[in-house]
Amino acid sequence: xxxxxxRSGSQLPATPTTLADVAERxxxxxxxxxxxxxxxxxxxxDTLERVRQTIAELGYSPxxxxxxxxxxxxxxxxxxxxxxxxxxxxxxxxxxxxxxxxASDEAGYHVLxxxxxxxxxxxxxxxxxxxxxxxxxxxxxxxxxNPQATxxxxxxxxxxxxxxxxxxxxxxxxxxxVDGAAGxxxxxxxxxxxxxxxxxxxxxxxxxxxxxxxxxxxxxxxxANGLPTTGLASRVEDVVHSGAExxxxxxxxxxxxxxxxxxxxxxxxxxxxxWIRQLAPGRDIAVVGFDDxxxxxxxxVGLTSVRQPLEDVAVEIVRTLRALLAxxxxxxxxxxxxxxxxxxxxx
Amino acid sequence: xxxxxxRSGSQLPATPTTLADVAERxxxxxxxxxxxxxxxxxxxxDTLERVRQTIAELGYSPxxxxxxxxxxxxxxxxxxxxxxxxxxxxxxxxxxxxxxxxASDEAGYHVLxxxxxxxxxxxxxxxxxxxxxxxxxxxxxxxxxNPQATxxxxxxxxxxxxxxxxxxxxxxxxxxxVDGAAGxxxxxxxxxxxxxxxxxxxxxxxxxxxxxxxxxxxxxxxxANGLPTTGLASRVEDVVHSGAExxxxxxxxxxxxxxxxxxxxxxxxxxxxxWIRQLAPGRDIAVVGFDDxxxxxxxxVGLTSVRQPLEDVAVEIVRTLRALLAxxxxxxxxxxxxxxxxxxxxx
DNA sequence: GCGTTGAGTTGGATCGATCAAGGGGGTGTC
DNA sequence: GACACCCCCTTGATCGATCCAACTCAACGC
Numbered sequence: 010x011x012x013x014x015x016r017s018g019s020q021l022p023a024t025p026t027t028l029a030d031v032a033e034r035x036x037x038x039x040x041x042x043x044x045x046x047x048x049x050x051x052x053x054x055d056t057l058e059r060v061r062q063t064i065a066e067l068g069y070s071p072x073x074x075x076x077x078x079x080x081x082x083x084x085x086x087x088x089x090x091x092x093x094x095x096x097x098x099x100x101x102x103x104x105x106x107x108x109x110x111x112a113s114d115e116a117g118y119h120v121l122x123x124x125x126x127x128x129x130x131x132x133x134x135x136x137x138x139x140x141x142x143x144x145x146x147x148x149x150x151x152x153x154x155n156p157q158a159t160x161x162x163x164x165x166x167x168x169x170x171x172x173x174x175x176x177x178x179x180x181x182x183x184x185x186x187v188d189g190a191a192g193x194x195x196x197x198x199x200x201x202x203x204x205x206x207x208x209x210x211x212x213x214x215x216x217x218x219x220x221x222x223x224x225x226x227x228x229x230x231x232x233a234n235g236l237p238t239t240g241l242a243s244r245v246e247d248v249v250h251s252g253a254e255x256x257x258x259x260x261x262x263x264x265x266x267x268x269x270x271x272x273x274x275x276x277x278x279x280x281x282x283x284w285i286r287q288l289a290p291g292r293d294i295a296v297v298g299f300d301d302x303x304x305x306x307x308x309x310v311g312l313t314s315v316r317q318p319l320e321d322v323a324v325e326i327v328r329t330l331r332a333l334l335a336x337x338x339x340x341x342x343x344x345x346x347x348x349x350x351x352x353x354x355x356x
Numbered sequence: 357x358x359x360x361x362x363r364s365g366s367q368l369p370a371t372p373t374t375l376a377d378v379a380e381r382x383x384x385x386x387x388x389x390x391x392x393x394x395x396x397x398x399x400x401x402d403t404l405e406r407v408r409q410t411i412a413e414l415g416y417s418p419x420x421x422x423x424x425x426x427x428x429x430x431x432x433x434x435x436x437x438x439x440x441x442x443x444x445x446x447x448x449x450x451x452x453x454x455x456x457x458x459a460s461d462e463a464g465y466h467v468l469x470x471x472x473x474x475x476x477x478x479x480x481x482x483x484x485x486x487x488x489x490x491x492x493x494x495x496x497x498x499x500x501x502n503p504q505a506t507x508x509x510x511x512x513x514x515x516x517x518x519x520x521x522x523x524x525x526x527x528x529x530x531x532x533x534v535d536g537a538a539g540x541x542x543x544x545x546x547x548x549x550x551x552x553x554x555x556x557x558x559x560x561x562x563x564x565x566x567x568x569x570x571x572x573x574x575x576x577x578x579x580a581n582g583l584p585t586t587g588l589a590s591r592v593e594d595v596v597h598s599g600a601e602x603x604x605x606x607x608x609x610x611x612x613x614x615x616x617x618x619x620x621x622x623x624x625x626x627x628x629x630x631w632i633r634q635l636a637p638g639r640d641i642a643v644v645g646f647d648d649x650x651x652x653x654x655x656x657v658g659l660t661s662v663r664q665p666l667e668d669v670a671v672e673i674v675r676t677l678r679a680l681l682a683x684x685x686x687x688x689x690x691x692x693x694x695x696x697x698x699x700x701x702x703x
Numbered sequence: 704g705c706g707t708t709g710a711g712t713t714g715g716a717t718c719g720a721t722c723a724a725g726g727g728g729g730t731g732t733c
Numbered sequence: 734g735a736c737a738c739c740c741c742c743t744t745g746a747t748c749g750a751t752c753c754a755a756c757t758c759a760a761c762g763c
Contacts, residue, residue, distance in 0.1 A: 072487060078747095093447070098654050
């Protein structure tokens, strides 16, 4: 005797419909219903149609837990959520998460968030992994010395990193990243095209490989165009007032007419200094930032900025993840995507 | 014969440890191990200790899928992720998600994200609900006419809304919200305390209950202080240039010395107009925004802004959710939290 | 002495799906 | 006619946890 909770109209039954309910109603076996859902070509067309009809009538949807238990998968992708830092313009996460959720959804996956624990950087991963709660991870902070990627590799846990493994003799994992150097190359060339010759760089401290990568783009473009770089570069903390100070010093000592910055945060610092000195951004001095943050977008003088193709990054990550989980050979160990330049009034 | 994959050191066994493995090794039954995990007080202290030891040795962690299947729960909270709109300063989601992930984690829950489908606003909910993939939802967009809350209520799906049900004769669901009026009251009083008497309001269109709520805070505070409001209010689209235009008109026609805005986006518009007119924010004209976005934080002239206590909102939501899921009577139908004012140079 | 009680532990059944193997029934081949 | 074969479908076992009822054993009361 099957459950008979198909009473009053639109309300959800107390116990949701199961595969067995559908089977009985359609006059077939459980396995046939299962096949209708997962391997439709195994069924005769008329049977398939009948089962599908019944599924629609009963509003059946396979129980996730049961499926997960049997197949030893969860259709979940774990992501450690790290929010945008207060007091900065860095806001990659929000857009990236959105893109990842969309891309995952299309591949039949959902995104599971878990918090960052500073004391135990791999704790969250370990829990989810041991309880087989997720199929794979997406790792975002691949800064030098971050143990996550290495640890996951050791555990043989499937994961894709957003970010290159900078200490490349260790962990050789699969990754997707944005070519920072290409971004600053775009920015610098753009300024050169506008007639600038004294273009300054304000970037992060030397121990940041990402920062050095972005710096390299500026440096190579300047050299390629036979332009000077000495005295035109500065490396500081990624906070607004450091950017402001660096800009002040550079203006005094080297008289640049344009700035390329490693982040929108630093670019805001530059703009601050310009504002104090009554210099008009875009007219007197050009400024380019990095990340195309909301700050760049709504600033009264729109800030020209390098934009990461986070939508593409997400799509690429999900594609790679699927290959990984299907145990297909992954074509490339890493994928490098090109950013674009969003030009606004500040340049 | 139990699995014996406890070979070379730190690598994860091919098949993870199960409850039965632990039971055999500890010389007790499966149920006892289960009790050690879920109902420790049922065991005699010495047995408990022995089982715990074994669990630690084997690195056992209960299989999520199996537990979910049996208990008909998932320890997952569903959240429809809507990213920050480009070209605005609205960035509540990022901080809220972070807070929710943290609060959920402490309660033993994880956050599951799913995408918004414009064509089928309840589709994502329906899928997750019918497949019993999540225990409950957190709903964030409770604007007037949003079908989500009503639909979920009809389905008797457990959920808590971040946001009041504005069309309050329908869906009487459980909610947590921030008192917008109290926020603008803080802002307005702050300006009055600084000696301002002609304080203008720039808000959203009249069909936004949230906007009207915030407007009410400004209005009541002005009245309570016997200050004029006629000709000092404007209702526009929530985009930068609308804010700029509104500010220009108000400055021309009513000569305010301060602006309270319904959002940081509009406040940026005001700042734009001030910049064009060579008026110094904070010195010539005061401006207050709403949301304490990154934009407010890194703007060269720090923007005073109302800050929503999103951490507290998340904690309150999770607390309510737990009560709901435990079928305990929820004390209050709604919880209203007080925002604070972050004072910066613009006021 | 014997039933009662209760704390501590156990084995079997169960959640709802999929896997693996095993039919019926028809067609084709010799 | 017998056999092999394929297509389509069914049955029983299984994933790993928890629920449920029962079972052991010591303490206790009368």
